[in-house]
Amino acid sequence: MKAILYNHYGAADVLYAGEVNKPVPQNNEILIKVHFSTVTTGDVNIRGFVFVPKGFKFIARLMFGYNKPKKQILGVEFSGIVEAAGGSVKHFKPGDKVFGIDGSGMGAYADYKCFNEDSAVLIIPQNLSLEEAAAIPFGGLTAYFFLKEKADIKPGQKALIIGASGGVGTAAIQVAKYYGAEVTGVCSTGNLDLVRSIGADKTIDYTREDYGKSSTTYDIILDTTGTVTYPGVKNILSKNGKLLLVAAGLPQFLLMFRSSLFGGPKVIAGGGASNEKKEYLEALKKMAEEGKYKPVIDKQFDFDKTADAHAYVDTGRKRGNVVIRINI
Ligand SMILES: NC(=O)c1ccc[n+]([C@@H]2O[C@H](COP(=O)([O-])OP(=O)(O)OC[C@H]3O[C@@H](n4cnc5c(N)ncnc54)[C@H](OP(=O)(O)O)[C@@H]3O)[C@@H](O)[C@H]2O)c1
Incomplete structure (x- = not known):
């Protein structure tokens, strides 16, 4: 499958398109065909420590890989469609439209992502599009x-x-x-x-x-x-x-x-x-369904322009959220 990868920390141009193996869901995981992800300040921090405050870069490197990133695929929040579910999955089925966040695992800058069904992932609010839902969690x-x-x-x-x-x-x-x-x-x-x-x-x-x-x-x-x-x-x-x-x-x-x-x-x-709790995401979903929460989308970028999207977010001037179109 296609993914946007990086092998070392740095400016937005460290990101490149490549091929990796399609993941296989574990018993308690769903396999999601990713439709949209975003570029959050979290993504640019993990790529290049852009907004990481002084004194915390060392800790960030310890967390994400001291000399080079431990995980090659960024993308903390996502929306998409469940393609398959592991044997013990109870709450999701193929065809469900879902959104969620995986700040430590990341991996949404890819055609597919596996995620534990008990994590911060839910069916998308009925009144929001997939691109809007992707921009809710962070x-x-x-x-x-x-x-x-x-x-x-x-x-x-x-x-x-x-x-x-x-x-x-x-x-x-x-x-x-x-x-x-x-x-x-x-x-x-x-x-x-x-x-x-x-x-x-x-x-x-x-x-x-x-x-x-x-x-x-x-x-x-x-x-x-x-x-x-x-x-x-x-x-x-x-x-x-x-x-x-x-x-x-x-x-x-x-x-x-x-x-x-x-x-x-x-x-x-x-x-x-500690923000990434399913119950908190449920509260936001309820707000959205009541028409009281709608993520602001500033710009959308095609998947192969993810590095340009990162460069834009690096400026610190984005308005709301920047969305990446992965499979649409
Ligand atoms: N603690 C946590 O769990 C956590 C979670 C998420 C994010 N963060 C951190 O929180 C910070 C903000 O994240 P974000 O995603 O909201 O950033 P963001 O979307 O990149 O924020 C950009 C916005 O900030 C505005 N801005 C910049 N300087 C300003 C100022 N002096 N006064 C008022 N507005 C100003 C800009 O408007 P103008 O262009 O008009 O100035 C722009 O619209 C980042 O440092 C991020 O690392 C922490």
């Missing part, structure tokens, strides 16, 4: 993990989403709105309309205004950009507020440790593979 699960699982966001709370136009930000706006928060999105001038269109009650253009000087105080501040400092937001975070740091390096983890020792507003950093 941003959606991250937003859900921080806002719902960690911050227990509640109706009427005020939430500030910094980096509102990105993959995680566009998901966070919709998840926060779903749970009844009043949401302000921080983005640049060109993305104000997009951020309003997905439900933000208010917007702040970071190129013209310093959100840290806002007269509003927020119960939740979620930052996806890694640019927020505690002094920069302490005047706009309510006394028992929560500061959610999605793009966290060493300073952010130290801040979290400090807040756990001294009290005051709670700082939460972390995430990663």
Whole structure:
């Protein structure tokens, strides 16, 4: 089968098209013909450590292969059609349209992928296309993990989403709105309309205004950009507020440790593979089926242009999600 491969870390042009053996499902696995995948910041981080904060590249190399990648096929999220199911599979059958995420196994930049049926994989929401479904898990699960699982966001709370136009930000706006928060999105001038269109009650253009000087105080501040400092937001975070740091390096983890020792507003950093729970994906699927969650798709690229798609995501300027068309 065809796959997009890489043998060493580096810029987007390390990716190349090649042939590998078609996988065979184990007893508890489904074999999925992959129709769509995406280029997430997770994929570009694993390929070239593009957005990995200082101090974490060493750990990332230990996880993914110190000298060269342990796994040659990227692609963390996917949608497609079940082609075969192992003997003990109970919840899926050939012909089912599915979507899911496999942040540690990856492997969706290929014609086929096998995946354990108990992992974060579900039948696609009826009202979404396969390409939309492929773009749900990465941003959606991250937003859900921080806002719902960690911050227990509640109706009427005020939430500030910094980096509102990105993959995680566009998901966070919709998840926060779903749970009844009043949401302000921080983005640049060109993305104000997009951020309003997905439900933000208010917007702040970071190129013209310093959100840290806002007269509003927020119960939740979620930052996806890694640019927020505690002094920069302490005047706009309510006394028992929560500061959610999605793009966290060493300073952010130290801040979290400090807040756990001294009290005051709670700082939460972390995430990663702990986001990838089937029950969280079910919550997002329900939101989508109720018409309250729709992934934003910025651009789509053909399978043989995956390296171009990676180069685009490397810029850090994507709006929502970038989809790869694999078998359509
Ligand atoms: N902890 C976890 O589990 C976890 C999970 C997923 C992602 N992450 C990390 O979270 C970060 C964001 O991921 P993502 O997928 O959302 O990234 P992304 O989609 O690449 O984000 C790009 C967006 O960020 C906006 N942006 C850039 N600088 C900004 C600023 N200073 N203020 C406001 N908006 C800004 C850009 O808009 P403009 O062009 O208008 O500036 C662009 O629309 C990455 O570092 C990623 O590694 C962590």
